[in-house]
Amino acid sequence: MSEKSSSSGSDEDIDPESGQPVEFGGVLSKWTNYIHGWQDRWVVLKNNTLSYYKSEDEREYGCRGSLCLSKAVITPHEFDECRFDISVNDSVWYLRAEDPEHRQRWIESIEVHRVSIGIITCFVTEEDEDEFLTAARPDGENNNGSKEKLFSSANPKGTNGIDFKGEAITFKATTAGILSTLSHCIELMVKREDSWQKRLDRELEKRRRVEDAYKSALNELKKKSHYGGPDYEEGPNSLINEDEFYDAVEAELDRQDKIEEQVREKLMHEPTSSLLLFHVEEMVQNHMTYSLQDVGGDANWQLVIEEGDMKVYRREVEENGIVLDPLKATHNVKGVTGHEVCHYFWDTDFRMDWESTIENFNVVETLSDNAIIVYQTHKRVWPASQRDVLYLSAIRKVHATNENDPDTWLVCNFSVEHDKALPTNRCVRAKINVAMICQTLVSPPEGDREISRDNILCKITYVANVNPGGWAPASVLRAVAKREYPKFLKRFTTYVQEKTTGKTILF
16 A cells, blocks of 8 residues: 555645545555455545445446445544544444555545535535525426426435445455355354264263163073072972973073084184194194105106206196196205295395395284285286285294204295285286295314304205196296296395305304
8 A cells, every 4th residue: 555545636626617626546444344354445535425446447347335424423543543434324434544644634635525515515505595596486487497406406415325236245245254154163063063963872872782781681680580599490399380481491592502602603713823823833844754855866856957056856747737846946055054044035024135026015914923924916927917925934943853963944835815815806816835944054164263154054945836826838837937946046045145244143
């Protein structure tokens, strides 16, 4: 409200021809309502009427409101030096100027308009009365001209009345804001009422359950006290009639059936963790018995690849057209122990460091400190479908039965079922039975030196039985297995050697 607030006319200027003050206008802040507060408006003082518009550019759309200053009361604010109020009957405008000088200028301009318009109105009124008396002759001459002058002098007052359109727009904006606020308040109250209603319903439901339990317990207590005495036992002198006796027997039989059903359900729903852990021990024993057997002279096993200390054997097996070739690999790795190899093979924290065929995995359940259930999806190899696997992974240390034999560390992974990882149409569920069996061989160091990684050798036996879960060309599967298994074993053992370099030996 700087240059824009400057008036378009002077409060001292008066039109020399008409004797009326010229139009005076500028920007004032007007109090609109409690929602929008003070808003800048273009205010115009003209013809004893104070009108305001939303802005100077919107004058052509009509004013938003107007006041006739004939009976207006101007009140400068007691504390705010820039504010002054104009009231006409019940209508009050609260206005603020840019500074006290502008406020004083507006007040003086309004007073000048009131005084000037009042003098001119009185003069016109007296002149009209004289003309009316002069025109009222018996012959009736000039009656029409007198009437035209009389009504023409009254018209300016009528045309400067209240702008109903502007007042309607202001009233509509104010009421719309109030209604919006009230709607928001009502919405908050309804939400609060719904919350309390839900809490009340929950409390009533709890009370109903407690009352039902109390009534049930009371009835049971009455039955026990009623039928508990010796006079109600079976016999010729029993006080129970036939119907009551039959009901009592029926109730007792139902109670016994219910107890038996609960026992059966308990047995059926025995924790899966204990059953699975028992299955783990069976798998460990099978691998220790059969997986460590030498297959070099077995005609059923074919040596498919030999690279240094690593040998890979395969036995061709097909079932219903699906290739189920068991695979067995042996390898010797220097500088690492069996415990270290099995640790990095079992611990899922290192899984993505060395396993390149997995897309993602998650631990479905932890059965114990050394047994978990893992769900993993493998990367798709087009055009084959994507595979997923759900298996139990356990790590064990098997003590040697002969003191001359080394202890054995073993990790076994075998497929299981779990409610949290059911098969989906997106992937084909494969079945696996895999074991990583490791034994540590230690050569005595020279002299009194401590055992170093140069003195240890890990003997690895890796067995894998995989059911791909769907048909695929046998030649393709066998070619992929022949290429991938040796590559996996070399990559993994190299990873373990790199991870353990410079670390304390973990026996």
